[in-house]
Amino acid sequence: MSHAVAPVRHILIEGNKSYHNITEDLVSPTEKSPTREWIVAFTLSAAFLALYIFSIVWTVWKGIGEWGANRTINWAYDITNFVWWIGIGHAGTLISAILLLFRQRWRTGVNRAAEAMTIFAVICAGQFPIFHMGRVWLAFFIFPFPNTRGPLWTNFNSPLLWDVFAISTYFSVSLLFWYTGLVPDLATVRDRATGFRRKMYEWASFGWTGSAKHWQRWEALSLVLAGISTPLVLSVHTIVSFDFATSVIPGWHTTIFPPYFVAGAIFSGFAMVQTLMIITRKVLRLEEYITLNHVESMNKVIVLTGTIVGVAYLTELFIAWYSGYIYEQFAFYNRVFGVYWWSYFGMMFCNVVSPQVFWSRKIRRSIWWTFFLSIVINIGMWFERFVIIATTLARDYLPSSWSYYRPTWVEISIFAGTIGLFFVCYLIFTRVAPVVAIAEVKSILKVAGDQYIGKNANKKHH
């Protein structure tokens, strides 16, 4: 035995797998006809996607007046949904980049699907600001390019423009990172396929052979991409928080926003990964690759980030009181006891109280609890954004302008529709590409497979 394994290492691959078993188990979902569950889920998602297209066409045709946003609450449902989706889109790069730098082996079981989720979530997020522009056919004005309008440039001092750069960079870098990781696995699919399918994967895998030098460069590239994606992922939600923090609105103009938003993004992203992974491992029968140890590790991240978010909420309240500034104090009084008190309490319960049950190991390792709480956290993080955006704007400096906001059916349909868009993308992904990174799982087999470590290890194995 050439590899010494510390006894504290967790088993991450169960079922006494050989390399060939891994290939077989992870590629076969893309080779078989879709299961009945998949068809039902896809039909349902496609119906929501149709609803999305309908309500977007409605918005573009009739105008933004079809939304419930008004002059006082001019950012409302759409920006809430934008920040919610962007937050969800943080877990993928966090898992693949930061956990790669920290050499956390459990990332190999979930990174591929989490990165895919990131990309789809960012696509969903992008819909909201793009269509909020109103004249969507002029959306390209947000990019600076030499033009005949003056020349009229974008405002590089505006956090909204920083957002354009941050999110488009994040999207394209995540896509590169994900696809480059996928190439060797697409080659595995290619080498098992025949006919037209083989041609398709031949094209998609770029002619990958598995040469030692290529692997070396591939690892070097992954490491550097991870290194630059780590500050990138932190920068994205920091910049999203600047959209609020650089304004002069009490309740938004706070220096705690960047770390608080980033922790919240990781928190909600991991919750969404849990929701998806628990369904995926069940439907595709990947319980031996996405084990309870993976679920538990992610729940530990959730309890940590949930607690950070909780501390941030309380800090905000304390600082508002301690500042002695009545407008700030009123903004926070209004958050807790104002017209939208229910969303504040929803946020507090879902984000701060509920994840605390994960201090119990038994609950951390319970599939049902994890699934239930991941949904609760997703709802809670939606409330958080709604609290920050709508509650703050509803009661501004001028009492004569105070207002109340409720979404119209168009806005609700767009939001529900983006969930359809997200799942359509995800379900197609589970059909065309291996959901678990095959090569990376193989590379940890001898240090994390149950025949090598743990109490059932077979010591005589090669």
Place this chain on the structure above:
Amino acid sequence: MASNSKKVLFGLYNDEEDLKSAIKVANEGHLDIMDVYTPFPVHGLDPVLGLKESRLHYLGFIYGATGATFGFLTMSWIFTRDWPIMFGGKPYWSVPAFIPITFEMTVLFAAWGMTITFYTICGMWPGVKAKTLDDRITDDKFCVAFDVTDASEGDVDQLRGFFSRTNAAEVNVKTI
């Protein structure tokens, strides 16, 4: 990259440890390995094969520095020369406000530059036909390949002897 077809003699091993010990034997016998193919990145293979560390990350630094310079200078030029506009009483050249975009441009250039370089130097691109020796190399076989296009029969016999001594599971010849 206009390479003519090569005749390749290759052996397949069942385990990465067998592969590594076989390569050590080949090194001792001064056999000229054409390439080694594996289904996943095998730890400790590079030193055995004598592969030098990839220089991709130096390029990454250069691309990143280019992106940072380009982003910062473009914003500076636009706001001080091409179309100076005062926003909120701030100076035209408001450097702190340029930091976020400069950072994003650094990452964007580094990531795209490195990825494009990676695919280019590996000769990989959509539409490239993989020179696959055996379909199981991306599954569970570890392959050592020798170029025997111009090899004499004696050389080939020596290589076959090497494969049988190092317990290769299979030995085949293929023209790629």
